[in-house]
Amino acid sequence: MIKVAINNENKMFTINSNNKVEPLNNSIIEKNIKLSLMDKCLKPKSMIMVNKNTGDIIFETSELYPQHFYPQTILDYANAIKVGMKGNLDNLPILSISTKDYPYCDFRCRECLADPTRMWAIKNINKCVLELEEYKKILKEIARYSRVRGCNSVRLEICGEGNPDMHPDRLEIIKYAKEECNMSVVYISTGSKMSDELLDTLARYAYYVRISLPGISEDAYEYYSNQASKEKFTYNDAMKLLDRLCKRRKKYKREDELMIGVRTCIRSKNEGHYVELSKTLGQMGVDSFQMVKVLTDHIEDKRDIELSEKTQQDLVEISARYEELGLKHIQTPKLLDKLYINRDFLINKKPTKCFSSIVSPILYGNSLIVCIHWDKIRDKEGSYYGILTGKENELEEIMQGERAKFIRSQYPTKCSDCCSLNDNLMLEVIRSNLALFNDMDIIDFMLVY
Ligand code: SF4
Ligand code: SF4
Incomplete structure (x- = not known):
């Protein structure tokens, strides 16, 4: 062939x-x-x-x-590095930015990774939730900075540090990012507070919507999402939401460009439901299904729990049959051994430079930060490039200035583990x-x- x-x-x-x-x-x-x-x-x-x-x-x-880069590909990163190497590698465009703009959540998921950091952020970051006009200016400035460095469409990953559906200006932010900044919006949420207007806006303007499922059966969803309110969002509600999203995408004839995905963590109460869910998602029109191990924040005693034989078999079956089941893409762990992983550096794998902090930094409220690693989030002195106000050309100073140079001289040498190791x-x-x-x-x- x-x-x-x-x-x-x-x-x-x-x-x-x-x-x-x-x-x-x-x-x-x-x-x-x-x-x-x-x-x-x-x-x-x-x-x-x-x-x-x-x-x-x-x-x-x-x-x-x-699915990690969509709607960009690894090619965009390779070409940016090639251009950067002709001049200064610290002067690469921001290709992708993850915005943590809403640190409140209606769920209380067991093992929520955002929990400790968002509590810290609410106390320590002066503007966690931005005013709409300021937010718009910041997006515009990021788009400008990258455009003059060769990237015409920055990937904007909206995932809150809580539930992004609840942001009061969400519709305007998505529309503005697409229409005025030519950004490719990626939206990650449980969808539990997704209004019909938000669903419609996503179907029209986003490039990737990923719905997170804390559990993949009614019982598992209820248990792992651990919601406190009487009006609970259920597994069935999440399935109906995905179905509506697929139908709305069809209405706007965007089946070829808006990717709809689902992600769940591999957990004991999900056992026995992976194949059945893959089939349901495929029939519905969902494109991508990620089944990932739970990340730990140094929870030593949990790392050794083995994946059950049944789960291993199901994941192998899905890897072999996903297209037949109607899915375009799946992600399962490379090693089907342990239930948990952590993000420790493998000593012999440590890269020489932290590229991801240049090409895909984090917008945390109005602060630009190197990455979303727990230690870095709390380290305002050593990990924050600066505060964005949206003033034109301020990003040159923030990303190229003395402070940024100092920060870059520290990483990855001083990182003991990494949240962007593969990148x-x-x-x-x-x-x-x-x-x-x-x-x-x-x-x-x-x-x-
Ligand atoms: S939905 Fe996400 S942010 Fe909210 S509690 Fe669950 S894991 Fe944490
Ligand atoms: S943990 Fe260190 S090396 Fe990894 S992305 Fe963050 S700053 Fe870069």
């Missing part, structure tokens, strides 16, 4: 029997390959770095994490391969389908 590779300018290539890349030069095949945005992002099997002069593949990676390792591999070439213009990156 012919292997097709596509670069960032949508030019098509093929990989010949000598494992060299050459132009496709077949207009019939080119015309027949029509990839929607979702196919383009979800279907690649690998990314290759190619010497354009010789067609040689210099390195190849299958670690693509499409940093992947970007490091790209950087180190590019460093082998004096003339980086002879290098191209391509996704292989």
Whole structure:
């Protein structure tokens, strides 16, 4: 079967029997390959770095994490590093920003990772919930900063530190980010407080909506979400919400670009429901299903709990059959061993540079912060680039100034663990391969389908 590779300018290539890349030069095949945005992002099997002069593949990676970057791809990151290496790697655009703009939640999930930090944030960050006009100016400034550095559409990940549905200006923020800043909105929530207007706004403007399910049966949902109010949001409510979202997306004819996903943690009370839920989601039109291990904040005694045999079997079955079940993409843990993971650095894996704090920092209220690691959130002196007000050109000073330089000199050397380890390792591999070439213009990156 012919292997097709596509670069960032949508030019098509093929990989010949000598494992060299050459132009496709077949207009019939080119015309027949029509990839929607979702196919383009979800279907690649690998990314290759190619010497354009010789067609040689210099390195190849299958670690693509499409749902992590959607609607961007790893290609956007590779090309940004390539451009950055011609000048200053600290001057990369912000490709993606995660905004933690609402530190209140209606759920009290067991093992909620946001719990300790949002309590801290409410006390210690002067503006956790921004006024709409200030928020708009900040988004505009981020979009401007990245645009002049080559990124025309910043990925804006809205996930609160609580329930983002509850933000009073949510509809305006989403609409403004898309229409005035050309941002690609990614929205992550349980959906428990999603009004019909919010659902409609997401169906029209967002690129990825991911609904988090604390549990994947009625009992498990009730138990893990641990809601205090009498009016509880149930598993069935979440399923109905997903169904409405899929239908609304269809109404706006956005099935090819708005990805709808679900994420759940692998927990004991979810056992026996993974396959059944995958099937239901596939039938509904949901595209992506992530089943992830629970992250621990140094909960030593929990790390050794083994995944049950039944759960391991179900996850293996889903990995093999997800397309047949109607899903476009799934994520299951690489190692089906322990129930819990933590984010400790593996000593021999520590990258030389923290790229993610440059290309994907966190907007925490009005503060720009290197990452969402617990220690960093609390360390206002050592991890906060600065406060954003939305004034034009202020990001140059914040991201390129002395303070930022000092902060960058500390990381990742002084980090004992990392919340963006995979991103940093992947970007490091790209950087180190590019460093082998004096003339980086002879290098191209391509996704292989
Ligand atoms: S919905 Fe999220 S933020 Fe809210 S309690 Fe659950 S895990 Fe924490
Ligand atoms: S933990 Fe350290 S290395 Fe990892 S993203 Fe945060 S600042 Fe960077």
